Amino acid sequence: MSTEEIRAALAEIVNEVAGIPAENVQLDKSFADDLDVDSLSMVEVVVEAEEKFGVTIPDDEVKNLKTVGDAVAYIERNAS
Amino acid sequence: MTTLTVGTGSANAALLGVGAYRPSALVPNDDLVEAIDSSDEWIQQRSGIRTRRFAGPEETVVSMSVAAAREALEHAGIAATQVDAVVVATVSHLVQTPSAATAIAHALGADHPAAFDISAACAGFCHGIALANDMVRGGSARHVLVIGVEKLSDITDPTDRGTAFIFADGAGAVVVGQSGHPGIGPVVWGSDGEHYDHIRTPDLRDLVAAGDLRLPCLSMKGSEVFRWASYAMAKVAQQAVDRAGITVDDLDCFIPHQANNRITDAMARAIRLPASVRIARDIVDAGNTSAASVPLALHRMIEDGDARSGDIALLIAFGAGLSYAAQVVTVP
Numbered sequence: 447m448s449t450e451e452i453r454a455a456l457a458e459i460v461n462e463v464a465g466i467p468a469e470n471v472q473l474d475k476s477f478a479d480d481l482d483v484d485s486l487s488m489v490e491v492v493v494e495a496e497e498k499f500g501v502t503i504p505d506d507e508v509k510n511l512k513t514v515g516d517a518v519a520y521i522e523r524n525a526s
Numbered sequence: 527m528t529t530l531t532v533g534t535g536s537a538n539a540a541l542l543g544v545g546a547y548r549p550s551a552l553v554p555n556d557d558l559v560e561a562i563d564s565s566d567e568w569i570q571q572r573s574g575i576r577t578r579r580f581a582g583p584e585e586t587v588v589s590m591s592v593a594a595a596r597e598a599l600e601h602a603g604i605a606a607t608q609v610d611a612v613v614v615a616t617v618s619h620l621v622q623t624p625s626a627a628t629a630i631a632h633a634l635g636a637d638h639p640a641a642f643d644i645s646a647a648c649a650g651f652c653h654g655i656a657l658a659n660d661m662v663r664g665g666s667a668r669h670v671l672v673i674g675v676e677k678l679s680d681i682t683d684p685t686d687r688g689t690a691f692i693f694a695d696g697a698g699a700v701v702v703g704q705s706g707h708p709g710i711g712p713v714v715w716g717s718d719g720e721h722y723d724h725i726r727t728p729d730l731r732d733l734v735a736a737g738d739l740r741l742p743c744l745s746m747k748g749s750e751v752f753r754w755a756s757y758a759m760a761k762v763a764q765q766a767v768d769r770a771g772i773t774v775d776d777l778d779c780f781i782p783h784q785a786n787n788r789i790t791d792a793m794a795r796a797i798r799l800p801a802s803v804r805i806a807r808d809i810v811d812a813g814n815t816s817a818a819s820v821p822l823a824l825h826r827m828i829e830d831g832d833a834r835s836g837d838i839a840l841l842i843a844f845g846a847g848l849s850y851a852a853q854v855v856t857v858p
Contacts, residue, residue: 486572486788489753505750 447499447525449473452518455498456491460514463490473515481514491517499525533665539658539702540709541858542669543602546825547593547697548812549581555691562687569691574787578694578813580679587619590697591630591675594821598671599634601858602701606634609701610667612641613657615650615817617727617846618677619643620741630673640667647725648783648845649715650674650817651698655841656713656851658702669703674817681727683743692786693744694813698821700858707856711770714762715851724751725846755789755844759852760796763842766852767797777803778837779827779857783844784809784819793842804832816845824857833857 447455457471464487470480477483483491488511492503495517501524503511511517554577555566569575581590591614599606612631619626627641646653651674658670678693702710727742763782767774780803782790787809794805806823815822820843827833835857842852 484572485749486752486786489749490756490792493753493757505753508749 449518449522452499452521453514456495456514456517456521459491459494459498463487463494471514473513473518475514476512477514478512495521501525535661535663535665536704537663538705538708539662540705540707541655541855542604542701542703542705543598543600543858544821544825544828545594545597545599545601545699546822547590547597548822549579549585549590549695551580551582552577552811553580553694558684558691561684562690564687564691572788573692574807574810575691575813577811579696581677581695585677585695587616587626587675587677588629588633590677590695591626591673591699592633594675594697594699595630595634595671595673598699598701602669602703604669604701604703607637609634609636609639609669609671611639611658611661611670612636612673613654613670614641614643614673614675615646615654616643616675617645617647617650617816618681619675620680626675627673646845646849646851647847648785648814648816648819649843649847649849649851651820652713652841652843652851652853653715653849655700655702655710655853655855656715659710659713659853662702662704669701671699671701673697673699674819674821676816676818678744678816681741681743686743686745688748689744689746692814694815696812696815696818696822698818698825700821700824709856711766711854713851713853714765714769715849716762717850718754718848721750721754721848723747724754724848752786752789754848755785756792757796759842759844759850760793762844762850762852763793763840764797766842766854767840770854772838772854774799774803776838777840777854779804779806779833779839781806781820781823781827781839782842784812784823785814785844819843828857
């Protein structure tokens with residue numbers, strides 16, 4: 447998957463979990479500060495992303511995923 | 527060779543009656559927000575909780591249990607003297623020994639029943655139902671009183687943003703006894719001690735060594751617990767349904783431990799619960815009462831007409847340990 451494909455698929459998940467319009471979910475956006483995704487919604491996003499992209503995102507890693515770009519980069523590095 | 531006689535029980539057991547005790551003091555979010563620099567809106571959005579009840583000095587683990595148990599016995603049509611065992615699930619009976627159960631049994635006027643507490647935290651009540659089911663079916667008791675009770679306000683730090691708005695007080699009780707029909711499905715239970723520290727109180731010896739004489743308060747790793755409860759527990763809920771030989775389409779009620787409305791929502795989505803299944807939402811004005819939450823929620827649903835006698839209900843409870851238990855039951 448390309449970076450843009452991962453971003454778009456992740457945007458869909460964020461939309462489903464937190465009701466954020468998918469077009470707002472851009473690489474430079476912070477989940478907490480720009481998109482208002484709280485820590486519990488973030489957990490839901492992470493679990494859905496694990497399933498969708500076939501990656502494992504441990505609890506300790508979640509706090510490092512501050513922006514959409516962080517999450518996309520993590521998925522690119524770790525997707526099987 | 528000498529052969530021992532073994533006990534024989536009833537082929538089936540069921541819940542025969544339910545009772546509840548809710549402490550008199552209603553505590554809205556606004557009473558708690560200052561100490562945790564929060565807001566009513568944030569708490570509701572975060573957990574679904576609007577108000578909860580805190581027990582006063584006269585409302586003890588024992589007194590709340592006795593009140594809930596009396597109602598359960600009356601609902602079941604059973605006298606206290608017919609109770610063969612009292613099983614109490616709690617983490618807030620702040621006496622190391624003896625158990626709360628013996629005091630409760632005595633206060634009820636029961637006739638020297640077996641009485642003991644179980645320590646399985648928020649999962650304790652569903653552990654108690656599993657034990658009671660096996661005790662009745664195995665012949666070691668005819669009627670078992672299972673009580674979930676907590677006075678978590680004693681062991682909650684009002685300045686801890688992660689727990690202060692969550693935990694609350696109350697008691698719920700059921701009578702489990704012989705039945706002509708299978709009223710309690712097989713339990714699916716277990717533990718994950720790798721995460722022993724996710725929800726816990728401190729070691730008392732450490733507090734004393736540090737000269738800290740406050741009561742030991744609960745701490746919780748919220749995000750980690752949320753993930754485990756929402757997703758790992760959904761699989762356990764599904765297994766309990768499978769083992770009862772039914773599907774989620776056969777359920778009338780879903781009564782999970784009232785930990786957080788968002789955990790309930792995530793679990794309901796994960797097991798694809800049909801929209802027709804009525805979901806317990808007692809947390810909204812009861813908070814998270816740990817071991818008491820499932821029987822309190824069941825009691826509320828019966829009172830509100832959301833659970834009717836004979837309905838099929840999925841119970842699941844999970845918490846510190848981490849420990850969990852789930853079973854399908856028929857509503858008394």
